[in-house]
Amino acid sequence: MGDVANVNDLLDSHVILDLECLDRIYLNVYVPKLQMPGQVVYFLRDHRKMPIASPAIMEKMGNRFREAVRSFATTNNIPIVRFKKGERHIEVMEPYLKAATEPGIVAIGVAQEFQSVFSATKRKDSSGGAPSFTFAKADRRVTAYYFYLMDADFGAGFIKICSYFPYPGKVWVNGHEWAKRQALKAGIGFTELANGFASCEDSVALQALCNRLGPNQIEEFFHRWMQVIPIPLDDRDRLAGFWWELSMRQIEVSRTIVFDAPRRARAFFESTVADNIDIGRPDEVKLIFARQIRKNTNAEFATRIVTRGTDVTINAFYKHSRIKEYLKEGRALRIETVVNSPTDLGVQRRLRNLAELIDKARAANRRLLDIQRAGQGCAIETALWERISQPSLEEGRRTGAIRFGDKRVMALAGALCVALNTVIGFTNKSLRASVSQLLGGPYSAAQMTYDLRKLRLKGLITRIPHTNSYTLTPEGIRFAITYTKLGHRVLPPLLAANQQPAPIGLQRALNTIENYVGNYLEHAKLKAAA
Numbered sequence: 001m002g003d004v005a006n007v008n009d010l011l012d013s014h015v016i017l018d019l020e021c022l023d024r025i026y027l028n029v030y031v032p033k034l035q036m037p038g039q040v041v042y043f044l045r046d047h048r049k050m051p052i053a054s055p056a057i058m059e060k061m062g063n064r065f066r067e068a069v070r071s072f073a074t075t076n077n078i079p080i081v082r083f084k085k086g087e088r089h090i091e092v093m094e095p096y097l098k099a100a101t102e103p104g105i106v107a108i109g110v111a112q113e114f115q116s117v118f119s120a121t122k123r124k125d126s127s128g129g130a131p132s133f134t135f136a137k138a139d140r141r142v143t144a145y146y147f148y149l150m151d152a153d154f155g156a157g158f159i160k161i162c163s164y165f166p167y168p169g170k171v172w173v174n175g176h177e178w179a180k181r182q183a184l185k186a187g188i189g190f191t192e193l194a195n196g197f198a199s200c201e202d203s204v205a206l207q208a209l210c211n212r213l214g215p216n217q218i219e220e221f222f223h224r225w226m227q228v229i230p231i232p233l234d235d236r237d238r239l240a241g242f243w244w245e246l247s248m249r250q251i252e253v254s255r256t257i258v259f260d261a262p263r264r265a266r267a268f269f270e271s272t273v274a275d276n277i278d279i280g281r282p283d284e285v286k287l288i289f290a291r292q293i294r295k296n297t298n299a300e301f302a303t304r305i306v307t308r309g310t311d312v313t314i315n316a317f318y319k320h321s322r323i324k325e326y327l328k329e330g331r332a333l334r335i336e337t338v339v340n341s342p343t344d345l346g347v348q349r350r351l352r353n354l355a356e357l358i359d360k361a362r363a364a365n366r367r368l369l370d371i372q373r374a375g376q377g378c379a380i381e382t383a384l385w386e387r388i389s390q391p392s393l394e395e396g397r398r399t400g401a402i403r404f405g406d407k408r409v410m411a412l413a414g415a416l417c418v419a420l421n422t423v424i425g426f427t428n429k430s431l432r433a434s435v436s437q438l439l440g441g442p443y444s445a446a447q448m449t450y451d452l453r454k455l456r457l458k459g460l461i462t463r464i465p466h467t468n469s470y471t472l473t474p475e476g477i478r479f480a481i482t483y484t485k486l487g488h489r490v491l492p493p494l495l496a497a498n499q500q501p502a503p504i505g506l507q508r509a510l511n512t513i514e515n516y517v518g519n520y521l522e523h524a525k526l527k528a529a530a
Helices: 007-013 037-047 055-075 089-099 175-186 203-212 215-226 235-239 262-275 282-289 351-376 382-389 407-418 428-439 445-457 474-495 504-523
Strands: 015-030 080-082 104-122 133-151 155-162 169-174 190-193 196-200 245-259 303-308 311-318 321-328 332-339 392-394 397-399 461-463 470-472
Touching (some): 007 262, 015 155, 015 175, 015 196, 015 215, 037 133, 055 104, 089 133, 104 155, 169 175, 169 215, 175 190, 175 203, 196 245, 196 332, 245 262, 245 351, 332 351, 397 445, 407 445, 407 474, 428 445, 445 461, 470 474
Antiparallel strands (some): 015 169, 133 155, 155 169
């Protein structure tokens, strides 16, 4: 067996690039002033000056838009591609995007999709007057147009517009591709790693470029292309405030750590997978996403390890969102917080709130790595082990043992692991709640006070000045994680190692030890105790 990979050694000594950047940016496109039935009536009757707000007007607008798309494609020699059911759109469009040599619309995809659009119902009118209609949102299968394009700033992307009122849509671009083009413009040399970076001449300047990407650049992209493609609304509508805005649908915020050799990346990831199969537990998710988790929190708490061929991805979920970790082309660690609903992180959906979302997602990426760093930096030297596990004299006072295996001590260690990344520290009350939960029984304030005293005297925690809160010391971190790992991950499997489903190699090794000890005792002519 080779040496066990140490996460901290690899991160401290073998990283050539550490970059935080937006990755996939997927946005909703909608007209805020056309979301309510009354707004529809106002638009058709008062703004467009139609005598009756009827679905026939919406149908005519849709027909004109569909005809404009066909005419636009014919005039500009742009292929129209009809997506089939089950096809991945990007795979169908990839040849057109790769063939593009300059900015422009490269192809128009057409799909039949369910969209939330307005349907009309005729009112019953016994007076015999002009007909009138009520409007309500409903999911209907309608035609949607995907304008796949090559942009000078963002590279490949698309704008999707639905062909029926109120014309919802989507926008997709990639932050790494934007960063590449900005680096080229700035004269910063780099090598590519799929849609990311493998190396860079000036990593500080590259990170500064990635930090610049925000709502303004994305808005400019959107409005630039909305002046090129055919759309169902015109300049009069825009001046009256009937125009599209952008909101966040799915945002991927990534951290890419490139190692100096592929074997370093593999060693890191193999070690990480083995040590983080429970990263999706509520106590871990609470730390990573920095969100309160209560009994009524509607969320799936699970760790999913997905394998595709030789590629492995670790996923931990929180509500609609997740954080994932995987190897990028075998030589870089990629950590991504994938936000499918900004409200999961306490952020509003409008694109103008993107900076706040990026900050929170980057913090989640960092906390995941901090947890993994702490998890592998937990070896306890003999002197510290003896001082913790045996009674000792601390500050002139006799201090009781914190004995490994004691049910209360193990619950205390587990609770301290939960509090590991609490920036504001923990109090007697907050820690007692965690210990009581892990114990599954009563745990008094007096018991908590006594245990805190032992932890403080043994140098495992320290009080934050002028507060009633505590934080773990480096020795305290090693104590909490070592006790927890030994108690839950190491000893139980070893004690059952002579039984299935323990690895056969471990069973054989223990049988060899047992036979050796038995032979030694027989040779020494020692008899079994009566």
